[in-house]
Amino acid sequence: MHTKSHIDIIATFLFLCIATLGISSVYSATSEFGVFSLFEGRSGKQMMFLGIAIFIGLVFLLLNSNFFELFSWPIYGAIMLLLVAVLFVGSDINGARSWIKIGSFSLQPAEFAKYGTAFAVSSLLSTIGFSFYKKADVLKLIVVILLPMALIVLQGDTGSALVFASFILVFYREGLSPLLLVLGISIIAIFVLTLVYGSLIFSVAMIVLLGVVFAFTYTNKKILLPSILIVVLTILLSLSVQFLFDNVLQDHQKKRIQVTLNLIEDNQGAGYNVNQSKIAIGSGGWSGKGFLNGSHTKGDFIPEQTTDFIFCTIGEEGGWLLSSGTILLFVLLILRLYHMANRAKKKYKRVFIFSLASILFFHLTINVGMTIGIMPVIGIPLPFISYGGSSVLSFTVFMFTALKMDASRDEDLTSEF
Amino acid sequence: MNFRFRSYYIYVAVVFIGLIYVLRLLEIQVLDDKYSLIAEKISLRKQTIYPQRGLILDRNKKLMVYNEPVYDLMLSVPIKLQDIDTTEFCRLVNIERSEFDKRLEKAKRTAYHGKAIFIKNVSNVIFARLQERLYEYKGFFFEIRQDRNYKYNSSSHVLGYLGEITRSDLESQQESYYEQGDFMGKNGIEKFYEEYLRGVKGESYFYVDKFGVNKGIYKEGKLDINPKDGRNLYLSLDIDLQQYGEGLLDNKMGSVVALDPKTGEILALISSPFFDPANFNIQNRSKHYADALMDPTKPMFNRAVSAPYPPGSTFKPIMALIGLQDGAIYPETHFGCPGYYRLGRRIIKCHGHTFNTSLERSIASSCNTYYCNTFKAMMQSDKYANTEAAYNSWRNYLESFGLGQELGVDVSGEFKGWLKDASFYDRMHGKGSWNYSRIISLSFGQGELGMTPIQMANVAAIIANRGHFYTPHVVHRIEGVNEIPEKYRVKHRTMISPTTFDPVIRGMLLVNESGTAAGVSIKGINIAGKTGTVQNPHGKNHAAYMAFAPAENPRIAIAVIVEEAGYGATWAAPIANLMIEHYLKPDSVLISSRSYLETRLREANLIPEKFIRKSDTTSNAH
Numbered sequence A: 001m002h003t004k005s006h007i008d009i010i011a012t013f014l015f016l017c018i019a020t021l022g023i024s025s026v027y028s029a030t031s032e033f034g035v036f037s038l039f040e041g042r043s044g045k046q047m048m049f050l051g052i053a054i055f056i057g058l059v060f061l062l063l064n065s066n067f068f069e070l071f072s073w074p075i076y077g078a079i080m081l082l083l084v085a086v087l088f089v090g091s092d093i094n095g096a097r098s099w100i101k102i103g104s105f106s107l108q109p110a111e112f113a114k115y116g117t118a119f120a121v122s123s124l125l126s127t128i129g130f131s132f133y134k135k136a137d138v139l140k141l142i143v144v145i146l147l148p149m150a151l152i153v154l155q156g157d158t159g160s161a162l163v164f165a166s167f168i169l170v171f172y173r174e175g176l177s178p179l180l181l182v183l184g185i186s187i188i189a190i191f192v193l194t195l196v197y198g199s200l201i202f203s204v205a206m207i208v209l210l211g212v213v214f215a216f217t218y219t220n221k222k223i224l225l226p227s228i229l230i231v232v233l234t235i236l237l238s239l240s241v242q243f244l245f246d247n248v249l250q251d252h253q254k255k256r257i258q259v260t261l262n263l264i265e266d267n268q269g270a271g272y273n274v275n276q277s278k279i280a281i282g283s284g285g286w287s288g289k290g291f292l293n294g295s296h297t298k299g300d301f302i303p304e305q306t307t308d309f310i311f312c313t314i315g316e317e318g319g320w321l322l323s324s325g326t327i328l329l330f331v332l333l334i335l336r337l338y339h340m341a342n343r344a345k346k347k348y349k350r351v352f353i354f355s356l357a358s359i360l361f362f363h364l365t366i367n368v369g370m371t372i373g374i375m376p377v378i379g380i381p382l383p384f385i386s387y388g389g390s391s392v393l394s395f396t397v398f399m400f401t402a403l404k405m406d407a408s409r410d411e412d413l414t415s416e417f
Numbered sequence B: 001m002n003f004r005f006r007s008y009y010i011y012v013a014v015v016f017i018g019l020i021y022v023l024r025l026l027e028i029q030v031l032d033d034k035y036s037l038i039a040e041k042i043s044l045r046k047q048t049i050y051p052q053r054g055l056i057l058d059r060n061k062k063l064m065v066y067n068e069p070v071y072d073l074m075l076s077v078p079i080k081l082q083d084i085d086t087t088e089f090c091r092l093v094n095i096e097r098s099e100f101d102k103r104l105e106k107a108k109r110t111a112y113h114g115k116a117i118f119i120k121n122v123s124n125v126i127f128a129r130l131q132e133r134l135y136e137y138k139g140f141f142f143e144i145r146q147d148r149n150y151k152y153n154s155s156s157h158v159l160g161y162l163g164e165i166t167r168s169d170l171e172s173q174q175e176s177y178y179e180q181g182d183f184m185g186k187n188g189i190e191k192f193y194e195e196y197l198r199g200v201k202g203e204s205y206f207y208v209d210k211f212g213v214n215k216g217i218y219k220e221g222k223l224d225i226n227p228k229d230g231r232n233l234y235l236s237l238d239i240d241l242q243q244y245g246e247g248l249l250d251n252k253m254g255s256v257v258a259l260d261p262k263t264g265e266i267l268a269l270i271s272s273p274f275f276d277p278a279n280f281n282i283q284n285r286s287k288h289y290a291d292a293l294m295d296p297t298k299p300m301f302n303r304a305v306s307a308p309y310p311p312g313s314t315f316k317p318i319m320a321l322i323g324l325q326d327g328a329i330y331p332e333t334h335f336g337c338p339g340y341y342r343l344g345r346r347i348i349k350c351h352g353h354t355f356n357t358s359l360e361r362s363i364a365s366s367c368n369t370y371y372c373n374t375f376k377a378m379m380q381s382d383k384y385a386n387t388e389a390a391y392n393s394w395r396n397y398l399e400s401f402g403l404g405q406e407l408g409v410d411v412s413g414e415f416k417g418w419l420k421d422a423s424f425y426d427r428m429h430g431k432g433s434w435n436y437s438r439i440i441s442l443s444f445g446q447g448e449l450g451m452t453p454i455q456m457a458n459v460a461a462i463i464a465n466r467g468h469f470y471t472p473h474v475v476h477r478i479e480g481v482n483e484i485p486e487k488y489r490v491k492h493r494t495m496i497s498p499t500t501f502d503p504v505i506r507g508m509l510l511v512n513e514s515g516t517a518a519g520v521s522i523k524g525i526n527i528a529g530k531t532g533t534v535q536n537p538h539g540k541n542h543a544a545y546m547a548f549a550p551a552e553n554p555r556i557a558i559a560v561i562v563e564e565a566g567y568g569a570t571w572a573a574p575i576a577n578l579m580i581e582h583y584l585k586p587d588s589v590l591i592s593s594r595s596y597l598e599t600r601l602r603e604a605n606l607i608p609e610k611f612i613r614k615s616d617t618t619s620n621a622h
């Protein structure tokens, strides 16, 4: 059977828009009035990586549509080996051992781990007879996810490890009980409330809440025991969070959390980056200060300006119009990818594309959220925009793999949903 | 089971997050302008461009005061020193490591306008050494301002000095021109003509990075202002005459003021001991200020305008003029002098001279008796209802000479002198119960009378002009301004009519021909003068002298006071006469007796023992 493959124009267009924005932002963040041209320095490198990635992507388009499905596990395995290797031969940069030096090029395996894991997850979930209610299946899934996470945490790059939380959305889509999501959100809520109000006030509040619930439902004895159980559990959790926070976490970690929750004002230490970032973005106004005219960006006030805080350049020089536009481009791309996932006939492809969309969603939420001060500072890049060869390469290749899978959907037979 | 519907929840979540972020961006970028203001504060810098301060030159266009850059080593705020080699930096700026930390702390406390002073007034050597390596020390930069330097170790009391603006100066300024850290004239000419000398500061706006490094011009320099240099100022001083006089007054306490009677221009104004003006510029002040304040000879004190001395016998020409004008005496009036004036049981001594004394001779030989009689005649005149009325009339004459009031000169520290109201004597002796005998010593310049040297020089100018004067001033010309301030162009008339002066001037000429100053007269110049030996209850007499020359067409009027020196004829008159000669005949070859006189004066040390500090080896740079 032969069907003419055609790649999704909308997703490709959105991707190209974002990537172009990325190169110009990196250029603006590094150019010193005429010192660099677009093709030199970091923007030049960024272009080169993008070019290489697109070339690889185009090669992918020529591959047999079943290539990835067949090679899922070898790809996953190879990347896991890289993650192990980096622990032994990696070089330390900024306190994290996440880089393998190959000549003048530094490879960051953690960036590729998401890509590799997406293959493994897709393969596992599309196994015939897979169920979230089979212990063996769930165990395999946990191992597949936790292995790269653990290896990345060992490298000292907690931020990148947290990205794997995005797979929860994939599992939810594929039938994982929503209770797990609710549980996850509840734990985060308990965590935040404990740190904001302290475990004592939290506990008292929970007991009062329990009393109120009883007062209205005293006739219903069935919920009595579970309610008490839930309250006891939350209080225990709250106490352990408090204990963890007071006794286990180091000062700079505590501070970072407190700054994020707005519990303390700290514009010099942990909060310095966020404060400078907010100033840069906030000073952009409606339409920004103009390309290459961001005084705050130019002033080198923001650390990691080309990488984690690249959104500052967009916000300062392009103002609300461009920063909102950027978010709109991402939202549209993510929605388009979800749409592409859902129109896939094979579960394998659906899971894979869904994984990409969810990872992009997670990166967008955390990265932009941190630059505007409503998310904790977790050092992960803004996809396609932040400077970094590994990040650009892995996301672009990820993107093209998804495009290829989508383009060849007509060759597939409809599988289960 | 089909879970496709769950995708829609996720779509909603994506749109929801997108919406929240877009709204949050709207809040911080559009609705809240706090961030724009902070960003400007952090990354926009205004640099003040200091203009060249106007130069100061003497009447013959000889440069006296010029500018010299001073370098302040500054730190940019926020102060974040990273990756700097502190040890090497300390070596370059020549400070200890502990000193470095101290200064850093202080800089953090005192930062203003996005910068803080790290080291003030860095030497040229350190500036040159550090400047070329400054790029290694991000956050540090130099600010260049103009300090003063001086061609001559001279005229310090006239020139004054610059200083950093104080908080009260800042608060009291009307046009908000100055900013913290600016220099301004604090004293002397620098203060009086600050407005002309300072010029107009320029401004340049640019962006800086977090190390304060210039990152580009703001709005293509649309807001920038070019500085305007200050106006040059020509003083009426003759620096040759000034320095010559300073040499003669070396190792003496006293003062010389020389005026051009025709214009009121100050040709020389000396207060001795004086200080090197270079010691009081911004860079050196701290090293010398305390020392100058502690010095018992008070070098900071401008005796020429601040110190009131009883005029002694130099007052006699004034008394003669008032007596003549008021009708108490006539040009032909003679009084007999037995060598004293008897006042009841009291005796006022006079000097040995011929018994029958004319007005002219009374000036030439400085007869006390003549003036006691003149004063008595005036105080007891039928014109006046009582002594008080007569006294008030006498006082009015003196006020018309500019006595008992500030003249309004452009030299710092002017004092009005002493000239008492009648009520002073009422309080002392009881209302209506005092007469001429109580205040007779005023007639020969003693008692409750005090004239500053500049007032005395002005009296000499009044006599030279036969009855009028212009307020003495040191400003000769302000570059780019047509006229000097109006108050220095107004002719003040005294209550003495011009013809009254003739006999008095004849008497004053006799002083140098055959009178008290005959020994130090100058051949070829008709000098009208009057010596004075001022009784000093605290030590030796002060030597005083006032004169003008040449009598037929006066070009210089002068007053000299040498404290605790003795006779006016011995110490004050020769200084004045030499200066007159120096000014009127600068090219004349001095004959040997003159050069002997000059050497005698230069070498005499008349500073009383009580003022000499044991540790003091050099009281004066000259």
Ligand SMILES: [Zn+2]
Binding pocket: B337, B338, B339, B340, B350, B351, B353, B366, B367, B368, B369, B370
């Ligand atoms: Zn006599």
